[in-house]
Amino acid sequence: MPFHHVCSACGTTYDAGSLINLCRACNAPLLVQYDLAPAPELREEIVTRAPNMWRYREVLPAGEDEAVTLGEGITPLLRSQRFPNVWIKDESKNPTRSFKSRGMAAAVTMARKLGAKRLAAPTAGNAGAALSAYGARAGLPVFVAMPRDTPQSIVDECRGYGAEVELVAGVITDAGKRVQQYLAENGGFDLSTLKEPYRVEGKKIMGYELLEDLGRLPDVILYPTGGGTGLIGMWKAFDEMQRLGWIGSERPRMFSVQSSGCAPIVRAFDQNLHSAPEWESPHTEAWGLRVPRAIGDRLMLRALRDSHGGAIAVDDARIEDAASELRKTEGIDAGPEGGAALLALHELRAKNAFDDEATVVLFNTGGNKYR
Numbered sequence: 021m022p023f024h025h026v027c028s029a030c031g032t033t034y035d036a037g038s039l040i041n042l043c044r045a046c047n048a049p050l051l052v053q054y055d056l057a058p059a060p061e062l063r064e065e066i067v068t069r070a071p072n073m074w075r076y077r078e079v080l081p082a083g084e085d086e087a088v089t090l091g092e093g094i095t096p097l098l099r100s101q102r103f104p105n106v107w108i109k110d111e112s113k114n115p116t117r118s119f120k121s122r123g124m125a126a127a128v129t130m131a132r133k134l135g136a137k138r139l140a141a142p143t144a145g146n147a148g149a150a151l152s153a154y155g156a157r158a159g160l161p162v163f164v165a166m167p168r169d170t171p172q173s174i175v176d177e178c179r180g181y182g183a184e185v186e187l188v189a190g191v192i193t194d195a196g197k198r199v200q201q202y203l204a205e206n207g208g209f210d211l212s213t214l215k216e217p218y219r220v221e222g223k224k225i226m227g228y229e230l231l232e233d234l235g236r237l238p239d240v241i242l243y244p245t246g247g248g249t250g251l252i253g254m255w256k257a258f259d260e261m262q263r264l265g266w267i268g269s270e271r272p273r274m275f276s277v278q279s280s281g282c283a284p285i286v287r288a289f290d291q292n293l294h295s296a297p298e299w300e301s302p303h304t305e306a307w308g309l310r311v312p313r314a315i316g317d318r319l320m321l322r323a324l325r326d327s328h329g330g331a332i333a334v335d336d337a338r339i340e341d342a343a344s345e346l347r348k349t350e351g352i353d354a355g356p357e358g359g360a361a362l363l364a365l366h367e368l369r370a371k372n373a374f375d376d377e378a379t380v381v382l383f384n385t386g387g388n389k390y391r
């Protein structure tokens with residue numbers, strides 16, 4: 021499908037066809053825009069194709085024939101055994117056991133196609149693991165920088181895929197600075213969250229799959245949020261689905277779930293801000309949520325507000341127990357980020373944020389990988 025890039029802040033457009041990071045005019049994230057026209061029949065056709073995310077090739081920047089793929093996407097949407105009307109999108113079933121594989125599959129595909137010779141990104145953990153695996157698959161060298169206290173299992177996973185791993189004092193924003201320095205010295209392409217346009221494209225397919233799974237969109241989505249690519253991607257997907265004539269103007273209420281130890285989006289949402297100032301001294305058991313400042317903050321906050329959703333910080337001390345509860349009662353390979361989403365479900369229900377009849381999708385974004 022023909023596409024171009026549009027700056028999410030100033031609207032400057034850029035042609036497809038060469039490697040690109042942020043908007044050259046204002047440094048904001050670029051989003052992919054396709055020339056979409058109503059195609060109701062496409063919805064039926066797509067579900068007959070092979071069960072991986074590339075079945076949505078009309079709304080992806082590349083086709084399966086050129087994809088760097090490990091079979092990502094089309095994960096199960098499981099009915100909760102305990103809570104009526106609650107479904108769990110189990111992203112631990114992706115390659116490298118997290119939803120990060122979707123974004124990296126799309127980003128590495130495009131990086132290779134457009135001529136990148138070396139790939140680099142900072143990571144809170146799972147993005148680095150996914151980049152390492154897809155880089156190996158693409159035959160391209162990978163450099164990842166991550167906080168020194170990242171669980172050893174993740175460091176081993178990245179190295180196991182042959183990546184060069186550097187441990188950095190501080191958090192992901194510090195790792196980001198190290199990646200900039202590395203790229204300046206060695207060259208290569210920067211795949212940091214939202215600093216290239218294609219990770220969002222892979223992640224957005226989660227939104228398409230919800231329609232495929234349920235036959236309609238859910239009323240509520242609970243999404244554990246760090247950099248926000250999943251949230252931003254799904255919000256973009258709903259817009260595309262409307263342009264394709266697959267849905268009307270209805271949208272799920274999107275709730276961002278963060279930890280009490282690192283909740284910049286929740287604070288900004290509560291204070292009615294349009295961007296999210298950096299969270300000081302971030303700490304959380306849910307490593308994927310330890311993102312003190314996100315370049316996609318404006319896009320996230322806009323999606324949460326436009327969807328009449330919200331943002332909730334759950335008690336960090338209870339996250340691991342909640343993940344364990346998910347594992348023991350649902351049989352799901354739940355990581356702490358999924359545990360955070362379960363806690364959010366309990367708390368939002370207690371506050372009557374939505375009624376019991378509402379169809380709720382809770383994202384288990386990754387498996388129990390940190391030990």
Ligand SMILES: Cc1ncc(COP(=O)(O)O)c(C=O)c1O
Nearest residue numbers: 146246247248249250308385386
């Ligand atoms: C398991 C898991 N869940 C959620 C997140 C946050 O993802 P996003 O950047 O889409 O907000 C991460 C990011 O590292 C993660 O690893």
